[in-house]
Each structure stands twice: as structure tokens, then as C-alpha cells.
Amino acid sequence: MDTKALNYRVIIEPDVYSGSGKPCYLAYAPALDVADNGDSIEKAITNITEAIRCRIDALIADGEPVPSPENPSDTVVVTTAKVLVPKDYPFAFA
Secondary structure, three states: OOOOOOOOOOEEEEEEOOOOOOEEEEEEEOOOOEEEEEOOHHHHHHHHHHHHHHHHHHHHHOOOOOOOOOOHHHOOOOOOOOOOOOOOOOOOOO
């Protein structure tokens, strides 16, 4: 079977698990309206990738069209940058 790679935009935000209040990360794919979470960013990415795969499999099984990923030129990428500062330096948000 021929396949095609689709790259969906995924938004990841800090969150908490409902019920326990334990910190986690929420991953959301707007084009497919699916979300999942994980204890770490990496786990949230693993879980949302599986959720995306399941959503697409369900659409195909139901004979529904698979939504196209957003135009890559419109996609915003947000990441973090780790920097080192003196341990005892005061922070306004600490």
C-alpha cells in the first residue's frame, strides 16, 4: 500500500490531570480536534501521535475525508530555550 506522510500542527501546554491535580502536559491537534496528555512533553507527543493515528484510522474506516494539515508556512513553532543563570539571582516571577 502506498502511503503519504502528513504533518499536523500540535500545540503542547503545561496542564494538570483532572482528579489528582498532578502536573502534566496537554497536546492538542486542532486540525483533527484531538487531544491527549502525558507526564512529560515527550510522552504527550507520543500520546497525541497515537491519538492522531487512531482518529485518521477511524475516518478512513468510516469513509470520511481526512483533514489536510495546516499550510506549513502558516504553522507557528513554539519551543523553549534552556539558559543558565546564577542560582541565587532573584526572579520577578519566582
